[in-house]
Amino acid sequence: METLKYIIKRILQTIPLLIMVSLISFFIIRLSPVDPLAELKLNPSISPITVEKERQRLGLDKPIIVQYGKWAYSFIRGDLGVTSTGEKVSQKLKERIPNTLLLTSLVILLTWLVGVPLGIIAAVHWKTTFDRVLTVFTSIGMAIPSFFFAVLLLLFAVKTGWFPIGGLTSPNFADMNFIEKFFDIAYHLILPVFVLFTISLAGLQRQMRANMLDVLDSDYVKFARAKGLPEFVVIYKHALRNAINPMITLLGFEFAGLLSGAALTEYVFQYPGLGRLILEAVMKSDINLVMASLMMGAIMLVLGNLIADILLIITDPRIRVKS
Amino acid sequence: MVILLVALLFKGCLVKDVPEPKQLTNTHSNQVEQIKYPTPKNITIDGIDYLQSQAPIGKFGGELIASTIGEGPKTFNPFNCKDNISALMAGILYDGLLSTDPITGQPIPKLAKSFSISEDGKTYTIKLRKGIKWSDGKPITADDVVFTWNDIIFAGLGDTSTRDSIIIDDKLPTVEKIDNYTVVFKTPKPFAPFIRMLSTSIAPKHFFMPAVKKGNTSFDSFLSTNTPPKDFVTSGAFKLKEYVPAQRVVFERNPNYYEINKNKQKLPYLDKVVYLIVGDLNNEVLKFEAKELDVISLQGSKVARYKTLEPHSDFKLYNLGPNTGTMFLSLNLNNRKNDKGKFYVNPDKQMWFQDVNFRKAIDYAIDRKNMVLNIANGIGAPLYTAESLNSIFLNTNLKPYDKDLNKAKELLKKSGFYQDKKGRLFDKHGHRVEFDLYTNAGNSEREAIGVMVKQDLEDLGMKVNFKPIEFNSLVNKLVSTFDWDMVIMGLTGSPLEPNGGKNVWLSDGRLHMFNQRTPNEGKIGILPWEKEIDYLYTQGALATKFEDRKKYYDKYQEIVYNEKPFIYIYSPVIIVAIRNKFKNIYPSSLSGITHNIEEIYIGD
Numbered sequence: 001m002e003t004l005k006y007i008i009k010r011i012l013q014t015i016p017l018l019i020m021v022s023l024i025s026f027f028i029i030r031l032s033p034v035d036p037l038a039e040l041k042l043n044p045s046i047s048p049i050t051v052e053k054e055r056q057r058l059g060l061d062k063p064i065i066v067q068y069g070k071w072a073y074s075f076i077r078g079d080l081g082v083t084s085t086g087e088k089v090s091q092k093l094k095e096r097i098p099n100t101l102l103l104t105s106l107v108i109l110l111t112w113l114v115g116v117p118l119g120i121i122a123a124v125h126w127k128t129t130f131d132r133v134l135t136v137f138t139s140i141g142m143a144i145p146s147f148f149f150a151v152l153l154l155l156f157a158v159k160t161g162w163f164p165i166g167g168l169t170s171p172n173f174a175d176m177n178f179i180e181k182f183f184d185i186a187y188h189l190i191l192p193v194f195v196l197f198t199i200s201l202a203g204l205q206r207q208m209r210a211n212m213l214d215v216l217d218s219d220y221v222k223f224a225r226a227k228g229l230p231e232f233v234v235i236y237k238h239a240l241r242n243a244i245n246p247m248i249t250l251l252g253f254e255f256a257g258l259l260s261g262a263a264l265t266e267y268v269f270q271y272p273g274l275g276r277l278i279l280e281a282v283m284k285s286d287i288n289l290v291m292a293s294l295m296m297g298a299i300m301l302v303l304g305n306l307i308a309d310i311l312l313i314i315t316d317p318r319i320r321v322k323s
Numbered sequence: 324m325v326i327l328l329v330a331l332l333f334k335g336c337l338v339k340d341v342p343e344p345k346q347l348t349n350t351h352s353n354q355v356e357q358i359k360y361p362t363p364k365n366i367t368i369d370g371i372d373y374l375q376s377q378a379p380i381g382k383f384g385g386e387l388i389a390s391t392i393g394e395g396p397k398t399f400n401p402f403n404c405k406d407n408i409s410a411l412m413a414g415i416l417y418d419g420l421l422s423t424d425p426i427t428g429q430p431i432p433k434l435a436k437s438f439s440i441s442e443d444g445k446t447y448t449i450k451l452r453k454g455i456k457w458s459d460g461k462p463i464t465a466d467d468v469v470f471t472w473n474d475i476i477f478a479g480l481g482d483t484s485t486r487d488s489i490i491i492d493d494k495l496p497t498v499e500k501i502d503n504y505t506v507v508f509k510t511p512k513p514f515a516p517f518i519r520m521l522s523t524s525i526a527p528k529h530f531f532m533p534a535v536k537k538g539n540t541s542f543d544s545f546l547s548t549n550t551p552p553k554d555f556v557t558s559g560a561f562k563l564k565e566y567v568p569a570q571r572v573v574f575e576r577n578p579n580y581y582e583i584n585k586n587k588q589k590l591p592y593l594d595k596v597v598y599l600i601v602g603d604l605n606n607e608v609l610k611f612e613a614k615e616l617d618v619i620s621l622q623g624s625k626v627a628r629y630k631t632l633e634p635h636s637d638f639k640l641y642n643l644g645p646n647t648g649t650m651f652l653s654l655n656l657n658n659r660k661n662d663k664g665k666f667y668v669n670p671d672k673q674m675w676f677q678d679v680n681f682r683k684a685i686d687y688a689i690d691r692k693n694m695v696l697n698i699a700n701g702i703g704a705p706l707y708t709a710e711s712l713n714s715i716f717l718n719t720n721l722k723p724y725d726k727d728l729n730k731a732k733e734l735l736k737k738s739g740f741y742q743d744k745k746g747r748l749f750d751k752h753g754h755r756v757e758f759d760l761y762t763n764a765g766n767s768e769r770e771a772i773g774v775m776v777k778q779d780l781e782d783l784g785m786k787v788n789f790k791p792i793e794f795n796s797l798v799n800k801l802v803s804t805f806d807w808d809m810v811i812m813g814l815t816g817s818p819l820e821p822n823g824g825k826n827v828w829l830s831d832g833r834l835h836m837f838n839q840r841t842p843n844e845g846k847i848g849i850l851p852w853e854k855e856i857d858y859l860y861t862q863g864a865l866a867t868k869f870e871d872r873k874k875y876y877d878k879y880q881e882i883v884y885n886e887k888p889f890i891y892i893y894s895p896v897i898i899v900a901i902r903n904k905f906k907n908i909y910p911s912s913l914s915g916i917t918h919n920i921e922e923i924y925i926g927d
């Protein structure tokens with residue numbers, strides 16, 4: 001019951017936050033000097049009447065505050081509006097979200113499956129050769145900008161011909177059977193997943209290692225060891241359960257990054273995800289599309305934090321007692 | 324290590340920017356290919372009026388993979404395309420009554436079997452092909468043509484630019500069905516550009532009718548990218564097979580297409596045509612090099628490298644000649660005041676800009692050849708005329724000339740300008756000649772031109788403050804606030820129809836940038852030569868014979884050449900690479916390399 005109350009309170013708290021986010025984003029986009037009609041105005045074959053009609057269709061003839069009001073009203077009713085070219089925003093997002101989710105969830109799954117154990121092992125074998133080699137590798141992983149790394153891998157793919165140059169499926173994808181389709185997608189996913197994996201693995205592994213080292217140094221671990229418990233039990237039953245708490249908060253952020261975290265890599269690999277869609281929308285000041293993606297990002301972040309907090313309540317008895 | 328790599332990459336870019344001497348020879352050896360295209364002819368077999376390809380007979384099967392830059396098509400509705408990519412895709416799906424001869428640029432029959440224009444130039448009679456079908460097997464008849472023009476175009480559904488461009492004296496042309504296979508168009512006055520409008524796609528009435536009935540909003544979303552491909556009823560050589568957002572558009576053979584080869588087999592030869600949707604130019608190049616693409620259009624700096632690769636690679640380069648756009652410098656000739664009583668242009672500057680000697684001096688000071696060499700890597704052609712170099716209306720009597728500083732200084736002297744000991748230029752009232760030069764920031768080509776123009780004009784002692792600004796702010800300056808001195812701009816044009824430029828050249832046009840008037844000002848303060856261009860432009864559209872029209876448009880180009888409202892710079896040359904295995908390639912500077920896509924086949 002307490003938990004439920006807490007959740008409701010948190011959700012109510014997010015409402016003013018979302019209003020603030022939407023107001024700021026809307027005004028920044030509208031006040032930026034990008035004119036969605038500039039291209040039309042400079043096209044000799046478009047008549048002034050057509051330009052005027054477009055202005056009315058996009059609602060640019062009204063004051064900004066009225067434009068915001070209209071947007072907010074339809075947003076609350078669950079209508080995301082249409083893009084500047086007249087397509088449904090919800091439809092455009094629906095086309096792209098599964099692709100982005102496929103990429104990011106695969107990466108998160110992989111990094112957690114590999115990163116957390118590697119962090120534990122590195123902490124347990126602190127200052128051994130294994131730990132040091134791993135530190136060097138993760139340093140490199142953290143240092144390379146994802147954009148640059150992705151470009152390097154693309155050049156590698158061109159030179160060797162071992163991997164496709166971006167995209168998600170081959171041109172003849174529609175004619176393949178199920179197994180071929182599966183392998184085709186996997187083949188296209190290798191490089192982008194590798195880039196994102198290398199980069200987020202580094203952070204995660206280091207975080208886990210640091211947490212674990214902290215815990216291993218604490219009194220109760222020393223006590224457990226002194227008590228004569230087997231090393232395995234000391235580490236995996238006593239130390240790990242305490243070290244994992246900060247990771248859950250991190251998981252909340254990972255959740256927020258599900259939709260927006262891979263934008264740069266998506267762009268370089270021409271991956272048909274949200275990244276490219278939103279980049280183009282921003283360039284063209286396609287307000288409904290940009291607003292929808294920004295709101296989605298904000299909601300995901302709030303939701304991610306909420307989930308992390310709830311998970312913490314479940315895993316950590318100390319928090320439960322306090323609340 | 325990373326920093327080192329980045330540094331190396333930058334170094335690579337810098338080295339590339341310096342033109343290599345051998346690129347000059349490339350330009351000269353790379354003349355436009357002149358392969359004669361055998362235009363398809365009409366042939367009637369069993370009462371069906373086919374179009375017969377005259378190109379060599381090829382083999383069936385295979386696919387061609389091309390690409391488009393950007394986010395892909397927004398719609399497949401040919402009457403609602405507001406961007407080039409959508410128009411390209413819709414153009415594949417829907418044929419027009421006429422098309423353009425890729426070499427001569429003259430209109431030739433496509434969906435129509437033949438066409439004729441009456442003596443007075445007001446009546447266009449179109450005969451349709453008997454027995455040809457839409458992709459769903461229904462016949463293509465006069466009803467479809469009348470429906471397309473009356474219920475879609477004249478009714479103002481979707482994109483109205485076609486309609487806007489054929490309103491003559493506030494009246495629209497009319498269309499009338501004579502019999503099932505004959506249609507007559509009538510224009511209120513002779514209006515030559517109308518013939519080009521007949522290449523507008525024709526819509527199947529039975530398929531478009533429900534959407535048209537529901538009105539404008541519903542028509543805008545008709546044939547959107549979410550429409551299942553099997554629902555399409557089309558007429559082009561290829562029909563839609565699959566659209567995958569942000570990845571590709573796949574077209575497959577339309578078995579009902581009305582063109583046959585000399586063996587009387589139905590075209591097209593290719594099974595599939597694929598357009599990959601590629602986000603940027605760099606990725607496109609990588610995809611071509613990894614053989615994921617079969618054809619690519621190359622930018623200046625890449626051409627030299629591909630030229631050296633060509634002999635031992637599986638592709639061939641074709642030079643399609645200068646592109647259809649124009650790039651120019653313009654001085655603001657506006658001498659009026661805004662509604663607050665302030666001059667748009669500083670009166671001292673007005674005196675310079677209005678002086679034709681001043682404009683000509685600038686023209687002579689510009690080193691176009693150097694710009695072509697350094698900015699376009701030698702892959703470009705200096706431009707001196709208002710019509711683009713591949714235009715069929717190009718006035719070839721207007722001769723090119725080189726940079727000539729002495730002549731420029733002479734002209735300035737004539738108007739009382741003088742240089743002091745330090746070489747700075749002053750006008751006859753002793754004002755230092757200094758003005759701003761704008762272009763849109765982010766366009767690296769125009770920014771490079773700006774830097775070179777600034778240097779060239781410094782040779783005359785002018786002080787030019789080069790200010791690249793954001794594209795929208797620039798457009799705003801040009802079309803609403805008029806507070807600019809000099810600008811570098813580009814416009815797209817049609818190599819077939821100068822009348823498209825009427826918004827630029829008519830003195831009350833919306834893009835008459837160099838002497839832009841507000842809608843309320845009308846034709847206020849019109850210059851004698853502006854008046855003459857107004858006359859020539861109006862007459863050029865009214866004349867019906869090509870030869871007569873050419874006279875008017877030649878004259879207008881001559882006036883622009885002499886008065887220099889725009890100082891043209893250069894046109895980039897289009898170079899296309901395509902894999903050797905594709906045969907029946909007839910490159911054309913007007914229609915590109917895959918204009919005869921139904922005739923292209925894969926050889927051994």
